[in-house]
Amino acid sequence: MAETSDQGVTGDPHWNLTPLPADRGAPDLPRLAEALREFNDLMTGAVAPPDLVKEMLRQVEAFNSELRAHQVPERDQIIGRIDVPGRAQGLIPVVHTDSSGPDHLHGRVRFGRYYLGRNGAVYGGAIPLLFDSLLGRVSNGGGRLPSRTAYLHVDYRSITPIGTDLRFEARFVREEGRKRFIEGALYNGDTLCAEAEGLFITLRPGQA
Numbered sequence: 001m002a003e004t005s006d007q008g009v010t011g012d013p014h015w016n017l018t019p020l021p022a023d024r025g026a027p028d029l030p031r032l033a034e035a036l037r038e039f040n041d042l043m044t045g046a047v048a049p050p051d052l053v054k055e056m057l058r059q060v061e062a063f064n065s066e067l068r069a070h071q072v073p074e075r076d077q078i079i080g081r082i083d084v085p086g087r088a089q090g091l092i093p094v095v096h097t098d099s100s101g102p103d104h105l106h107g108r109v110r111f112g113r114y115y116l117g118r119n120g121a122v123y124g125g126a127i128p129l130l131f132d133s134l135l136g137r138v139s140n141g142g143g144r145l146p147s148r149t150a151y152l153h154v155d156y157r158s159i160t161p162i163g164t165d166l167r168f169e170a171r172f173v174r175e176e177g178r179k180r181f182i183e184g185a186l187y188n189g190d191t192l193c194a195e196a197e198g199l200f201i202t203l204r205p206g207q208a
């Protein structure tokens with residue numbers, strides 16, 4: 001699998017991706033997603049003056065109105081695709097890959113202010129979200145057939161701080177028939193923040 005940092009996964013026919021339509025705003029989508037992520041972080045941390053809130057509301061409502069006219073079926077959707085840098089989405093923080101292979105994915109991630117739970121710690125629900133994505137990538141990588149998460153067990157070992165570069169590891173542990181067991185861990189320096197075990201089930205034909 002060819003992959004660099006947050007540039008998106010390319011070159012793996014397993015993902016069965018149709019070409020990105022360059023004429024539909026795709027080249028600027030990663031930058032737009034980055035700007036929206038920064039907006040979420042800044043907005044979360046701000047006490048904005050009423051005039052600014054009023055103006056933001058006006059502009060966002062205008063964008064919503066325009067976007068309603070450009071909704072497409074899921075098969076044509078660009079946001080969230082694995083071959084788009086940062087997946088051009090704001091749900092999961094951007095993952096930077098340091099090393100990947102058929103059975104592992106290592107890298108770094110940073111949760112912004114948007115993910116704040118309390119006292120500088122990442123909201124607990126955001127951590128399984130990250131693990132599902134990381135473990136799912138390992139499960140569905142390596143040329144394996146598509147799978148879906150059956151369960152995801154997360155242990156919170158210490159506070160996961162926002163605004164800090166964190167290191168993650170995910171690895172394929174074993175396979176029993178259609179069952180794939182994948183594990184992951186998230187570290188702040190040498191401190192284990194959280195670890196996860198996921199069961200992914202290979203989909204039968206027609207299940208995808």
Ligand SMILES: CCCCCCCCCC(=O)SCCNC(=O)CCNC(=O)[C@H](O)C(C)(C)COP(=O)(O)OP(=O)(O)OC[C@H]1O[C@@H](n2cnc3c(N)ncnc32)[C@H](O)[C@@H]1OP(=O)(O)O
Nearest residue numbers: 081082132133136137148149150151177178179199201204
């Ligand atoms: C794009 C970038 C990359 C991102 C990747 C992200 C990946 C994200 C993946 C997801 O988040 S998928 C969305 C969340 N998951 C779901 O919505 C799954 C909903 N559940 C299902 O669709 C079905 O339950 C499932 C496909 C998982 C399994 O149903 P099946 O009817 O195909 O299988 P079955 O129930 O026969 O179970 C197969 C085996 O798994 C076992 N099993 C299933 N669910 C289990 C469970 N929860 N706990 C323990 N064992 C379980 C089951 O006992 C059995 O074991 P044995 O073969 O030994 O008999």
